[in-house]
Amino acid sequence: MNTVLEIKAAIDSLSPVERAELERLLAASRPPLDPEMDSPELEAELLKAANGPFTPFSPEDLRQACEQIAGKKRRE
Numbered sequence: 001m002n003t004v005l006e007i008k009a010a011i012d013s014l015s016p017v018e019r020a021e022l023e024r025l026l027a028a029s030r031p032p033l034d035p036e037m038d039s040p041e042l043e044a045e046l047l048k049a050a051n052g053p054f055t056p057f058s059p060e061d062l063r064q065a066c067e068q069i070a071g072k073k074r075r076e
Contacts, residue, residue: 014022
């Protein structure tokens with residue numbers, strides 16, 4: 001396999017069981033992250049979490065969202 005497209009095509013042709021096995025093998029080939037040690041991998045995961053959709057709301061953000069929803073319900 002010479003190109004990324006060929007590799008992707010091969011992966012796309014895998015059965016769900018084969019794909020799960022491939023994912024397991026790839027995950028096992030990466031060293032686990034050690035939160036006690038700075039690393040580019042740890043930084044990337046932390047940035048992904050901080051910038052992702054799972055960033056917690058501040059209390060003020062939640063109050064504003066609740067007020068907007070309550071206002072819409074009152075107008076209905």
